[in-house]
Amino acid sequence: AGQSTRMASLSPPIVIGHRGASGERPEHTLASYELAIDEGADFIEPDLVLTKDNVFVARHENDITGTTDVADHPEFAGRKTTKTIDGVAHTGWFTEDFTLAELKTLRAKERLPQLRPDNAKYDGLYTIPTLAEVIALAKKRSQELGRTIGIYPETKHPTYFASIGLPMEKHLVAELKAAGWDSADAPVFIQSFEVNNLKLLHTLTKNRLIQLMDSSGGPADNATPSYAAMITPEGLRAVAAYAWGIGPNKDMVDTGEGTPTTLVADAHKAGLRVHVWTFRAENFFLPASLKRGADPKGHGDVDTAIRRQLAAGIDGFFTDFPLIGATAREAF
Numbered sequence: 001a002g003q004s005t006r007m008a009s010l011s012p013p014i015v016i017g018h019r020g021a022s023g024e025r026p027e028h029t030l031a032s033y034e035l036a037i038d039e040g041a042d043f044i045e046p047d048l049v050l051t052k053d054n055v056f057v058a059r060h061e062n063d064i065t066g067t068t069d070v071a072d073h074p075e076f077a078g079r080k081t082t083k084t085i086d087g088v089a090h091t092g093w094f095t096e097d098f099t100l101a102e103l104k105t106l107r108a109k110e111r112l113p114q115l116r117p118d119n120a121k122y123d124g125l126y127t128i129p130t131l132a133e134v135i136a137l138a139k140k141r142s143q144e145l146g147r148t149i150g151i152y153p154e155t156k157h158p159t160y161f162a163s164i165g166l167p168m169e170k171h172l173v174a175e176l177k178a179a180g181w182d183s184a185d186a187p188v189f190i191q192s193f194e195v196n197n198l199k200l201l202h203t204l205t206k207n208r209l210i211q212l213m214d215s216s217g218g219p220a221d222n223a224t225p226s227y228a229a230m231i232t233p234e235g236l237r238a239v240a241a242y243a244w245g246i247g248p249n250k251d252m253v254d255t256g257e258g259t260p261t262t263l264v265a266d267a268h269k270a271g272l273r274v275h276v277w278t279f280r281a282e283n284f285f286l287p288a289s290l291k292r293g294a295d296p297k298g299h300g301d302v303d304t305a306i307r308r309q310l311a312a313g314i315d316g317f318f319t320d321f322p323l324i325g326a327t328a329r330e331a332f
């Protein structure tokens with residue numbers, strides 16, 4: 001039997017703070033997570049990579065060139081290098097070449113300063129958080145607020161990390177166990193684009209697992225089937241053997257025009273919940289010439305898109321703007 005047999009009955013859709021409240025603070029900082037919680041997120045999302053000394057830190061990439069001030073540290077100049085990760089060449093600095101103590105001397109900076117200039121005002125203020133610090137924050141705020149704040153970690157590049165002797169699955173399970181959050185009812189969802197990562201985790205932990213998927217292509221570890229095959233009724237039943245839910249690109253549910261697809265209904269039929277990514281201010285990412293005057297940051301687009309998808313039956317969603325998400329969920 002798959003994880004679906006452990007599912008509770010339908011509960012209200014969850015709001016997941018994507019990289020925290022990354023539309024408003026530099027992503028993957030405690031300040032970003034804290035703001036997400038204050039704005040009403042139920043879960044906060046740390047993307048996870050490993051340090052040289054096997055500690056999980058929250059970064060979208062192990063290449064930290066664009067999200068920290070590492071380039072301004074002359075003592076680390078010699079660590080700049082080029083690596084191929086999941087088939088893509090990167091030149092810069094990488095978490096696995098630093099101890100946690102070394103990484104803690106760096107400061108976070110906004111990844112997209114041209115697009116999110118307000119976030120760049122916080123550059124230089126925040127350290128890179130560890131997973132343990134993110135869990136501690138979630139627990140502390142849960143107690144203070146009297147509502148459960150969970151974590152929604154994503155393993156980034158697990159096949160690559162295993163290839164350099166840093167197996168993520170073992171370390172993640174150990175960290176969750178140490179936090180007392182390794183059971184099926186812990187406020188944790190572990191997500192990955194890699195199939196074999198999730199299948200291995202399924203043998204190691206009872207934590208709920210989410211198979212991420214995109215509109216095209218296939219799993220990042222080159223496992224089969226493709227995402228297109230994964231969302232057929234047969235494909236979804238196969239996912240349900242190891243996962244609690246799926247995390248599709250939101251366009252796979254509803255492009256914002258016409259009628260939603262049958263993915264939510266098909267997934268529910270297979271016993272899988274559906275958490276879609278990512279509601280961000282699309283308009284925000286347009287060149288200035290294309291931005292609409294009345295809503296230059298596209299917040300209206302985010303709100304409308306979330307409300308449409310709630311109506312289409314999703315069980316949760318990632319957003320860079322948790323306040324917009326929590327408000328839409330409240331009205332649902």
Ligand code: G3P
Nearest residue numbers: 047154191247277278318
């Ligand atoms: O994990 C859901 C969503 O965050 C996937 O995209 O690139 O933001 O990690 P990404």
Ligand code: CA
Nearest residue numbers: 045046047154
């Ligand atoms: Ca993610």
